[in-house]
Amino acid sequence: MADVMRRAVKRKRLWLTWRWRRRAIESILLGSVLYLVIEGRATNRVAGAALFAVTSYFATWSIRGQSLGTSYSRLFRKHAGGDGPFVFELEITSEALVATQLGETHRRDWTSVTKITEAKGGIEFDTLSGLVFARDSGFKSRAERSEFLNLARRFLRESQTKAS
16 A cells, blocks of 8 residues: 555646755755854865755655655555554546455546556556555456456556547
8 A cells, every 4th residue: 555655646646746845945045054163265165065956855855755655554554453454445447446355335427537557466446536556466367357357457447438
Protein backbone atom coordinates (compact mmCIF):
# COMPACT_ATOMS: atom_id res chain seq x y z
CA MET A 1 0.00 0.00 0.00
CA ALA A 2 2.84 2.37 0.84
CA ASP A 3 4.50 1.56 -2.49
CA VAL A 4 1.32 2.45 -4.38
CA MET A 5 1.08 5.72 -2.44
CA ARG A 6 4.67 6.59 -3.39
CA ARG A 7 3.90 5.80 -7.04
CA ALA A 8 0.82 8.03 -6.94
CA VAL A 9 2.69 10.94 -5.35
CA LYS A 10 5.47 10.72 -7.92
CA ARG A 11 2.87 11.21 -10.63
CA LYS A 12 1.78 14.54 -9.23
CA ARG A 13 4.24 16.74 -11.16
CA LEU A 14 3.02 20.05 -9.75
CA TRP A 15 3.45 18.81 -6.18
CA LEU A 16 6.91 17.46 -6.98
CA THR A 17 7.92 20.73 -8.65
CA TRP A 18 6.87 22.69 -5.59
CA ARG A 19 8.74 20.27 -3.33
CA TRP A 20 11.91 20.74 -5.41
CA ARG A 21 11.54 24.53 -5.32
CA ARG A 22 10.89 24.59 -1.58
CA ARG A 23 14.06 22.60 -0.91
CA ALA A 24 16.07 24.92 -3.15
CA ILE A 25 14.69 28.04 -1.46
CA GLU A 26 15.37 26.64 2.02
CA SER A 27 18.93 25.74 1.03
CA ILE A 28 19.60 29.18 -0.47
CA LEU A 29 18.23 30.89 2.63
CA LEU A 30 20.40 28.74 4.89
CA GLY A 31 23.43 29.48 2.71
CA SER A 32 22.64 33.21 2.90
CA VAL A 33 22.49 33.07 6.69
CA LEU A 34 25.81 31.27 6.72
CA TYR A 35 27.29 33.95 4.43
CA LEU A 36 26.29 36.58 6.97
CA VAL A 37 27.75 34.61 9.88
CA ILE A 38 31.10 33.62 8.34
CA GLU A 39 33.96 36.05 8.81
CA GLY A 40 36.72 36.55 6.26
CA ARG A 41 37.15 37.51 2.63
CA ALA A 42 34.02 37.81 0.50
CA THR A 43 35.14 35.09 -1.91
CA ASN A 44 35.62 32.60 0.94
CA ARG A 45 32.23 33.51 2.40
CA VAL A 46 30.50 33.09 -0.97
CA ALA A 47 32.22 29.76 -1.62
CA GLY A 48 31.39 28.47 1.86
CA ALA A 49 27.77 29.61 1.63
CA ALA A 50 27.33 28.09 -1.86
CA LEU A 51 28.90 24.79 -0.80
CA PHE A 52 26.65 24.70 2.26
CA ALA A 53 23.53 25.48 0.16
CA VAL A 54 24.27 22.66 -2.30
CA THR A 55 25.10 20.20 0.49
CA SER A 56 21.98 21.08 2.48
CA TYR A 57 19.79 20.74 -0.64
CA PHE A 58 20.97 17.18 -1.30
CA ALA A 59 20.88 16.28 2.40
CA THR A 60 17.25 17.42 2.78
CA TRP A 61 16.35 15.69 -0.49
CA SER A 62 17.77 12.43 0.83
CA ILE A 63 16.36 12.71 4.36
CA ARG A 64 12.88 13.85 3.35
CA GLY A 65 12.62 11.21 0.64
CA GLN A 66 13.37 8.48 3.15
CA SER A 67 11.10 9.90 5.84
CA LEU A 68 8.20 10.26 3.39
CA GLY A 69 8.42 6.57 2.53
CA THR A 70 8.60 5.66 6.21
CA SER A 71 5.58 7.86 6.94
CA TYR A 72 3.47 6.03 4.35
CA SER A 73 4.50 2.67 5.76
CA ARG A 74 3.75 3.77 9.32
CA LEU A 75 0.34 5.17 8.29
CA PHE A 76 -0.72 2.00 6.51
CA ARG A 77 0.70 -0.26 9.22
CA LYS A 78 -1.45 1.58 11.78
CA HIS A 79 -4.55 1.53 9.56
CA ALA A 80 -4.19 -2.14 8.65
CA GLY A 81 -3.03 -3.39 12.04
CA GLY A 82 0.23 -4.94 10.88
CA ASP A 83 2.72 -5.46 8.09
CA GLY A 84 0.62 -7.82 6.01
CA PRO A 85 0.56 -9.46 3.59
CA PHE A 86 -2.86 -8.09 2.72
CA VAL A 87 -5.21 -9.54 0.17
CA PHE A 88 -6.02 -7.11 -2.64
CA GLU A 89 -8.61 -8.09 -5.18
CA LEU A 90 -9.10 -6.18 -8.41
CA GLU A 91 -12.02 -7.17 -10.55
CA ILE A 92 -12.69 -5.64 -13.93
CA THR A 93 -16.15 -5.59 -15.39
CA SER A 94 -17.47 -3.82 -18.45
CA GLU A 95 -18.77 -1.07 -16.14
CA ALA A 96 -15.97 -0.53 -13.61
CA LEU A 97 -12.81 -1.44 -11.74
CA VAL A 98 -13.79 -2.96 -8.40
CA ALA A 99 -11.01 -3.00 -5.80
CA THR A 100 -11.35 -4.75 -2.44
CA GLN A 101 -8.82 -4.55 0.39
CA LEU A 102 -9.03 -4.55 4.19
CA GLY A 103 -12.78 -5.14 4.04
CA GLU A 104 -13.44 -2.05 1.92
CA THR A 105 -14.66 -2.12 -1.66
CA HIS A 106 -14.13 0.79 -4.03
CA ARG A 107 -15.76 0.97 -7.43
CA ARG A 108 -14.29 3.20 -10.12
CA ASP A 109 -16.29 3.55 -13.31
CA TRP A 110 -14.28 3.34 -16.52
CA THR A 111 -15.13 6.98 -17.20
CA SER A 112 -12.93 7.89 -14.21
CA VAL A 113 -9.94 5.95 -15.56
CA THR A 114 -7.59 8.31 -17.40
CA LYS A 115 -4.80 5.92 -18.35
CA ILE A 116 -3.67 2.30 -18.10
CA THR A 117 0.10 1.80 -18.00
CA GLU A 118 2.34 -1.24 -17.91
CA ALA A 119 4.82 -0.33 -15.17
CA LYS A 120 7.68 -2.00 -13.41
CA GLY A 121 6.13 -4.71 -11.27
CA GLY A 122 2.55 -4.42 -12.46
CA ILE A 123 -0.23 -2.51 -14.17
CA GLU A 124 -1.17 1.03 -13.14
CA PHE A 125 -4.66 2.42 -13.49
CA ASP A 126 -4.66 6.21 -13.24
CA THR A 127 -8.08 7.38 -12.09
CA LEU A 128 -9.55 10.73 -11.19
CA SER A 129 -9.49 9.66 -7.54
CA GLY A 130 -5.98 8.18 -7.44
CA LEU A 131 -3.92 5.22 -8.53
CA VAL A 132 -4.89 1.55 -8.59
CA PHE A 133 -1.98 -0.87 -8.97
CA ALA A 134 -2.26 -4.54 -9.92
CA ARG A 135 1.01 -6.31 -9.04
CA ASP A 136 2.47 -8.84 -11.42
CA SER A 137 2.63 -11.30 -8.52
CA GLY A 138 -1.18 -11.33 -8.49
CA PHE A 139 -1.35 -13.15 -11.80
CA LYS A 140 -0.79 -16.88 -12.20
CA SER A 141 1.02 -16.44 -15.53
CA ARG A 142 2.17 -13.88 -18.09
CA ALA A 143 -0.70 -15.00 -20.30
CA GLU A 144 -3.25 -14.28 -17.56
CA ARG A 145 -1.70 -10.84 -16.99
CA SER A 146 -1.77 -10.10 -20.72
CA GLU A 147 -5.42 -11.17 -20.97
CA PHE A 148 -6.33 -8.98 -17.98
CA LEU A 149 -4.52 -5.98 -19.48
CA ASN A 150 -6.12 -6.42 -22.91
CA LEU A 151 -9.59 -6.74 -21.38
CA ALA A 152 -9.06 -3.64 -19.23
CA ARG A 153 -7.89 -1.63 -22.23
CA ARG A 154 -10.90 -2.80 -24.23
CA PHE A 155 -13.31 -1.74 -21.46
CA LEU A 156 -11.57 1.66 -21.26
CA ARG A 157 -11.82 2.19 -25.04
CA GLU A 158 -15.49 1.20 -25.02
CA SER A 159 -16.26 3.65 -22.20
CA GLN A 160 -14.44 6.44 -24.08
CA THR A 161 -16.40 5.63 -27.23
CA LYS A 162 -19.72 5.77 -25.34
CA ALA A 163 -18.76 9.10 -23.75
CA SER A 164 -18.07 10.75 -27.10
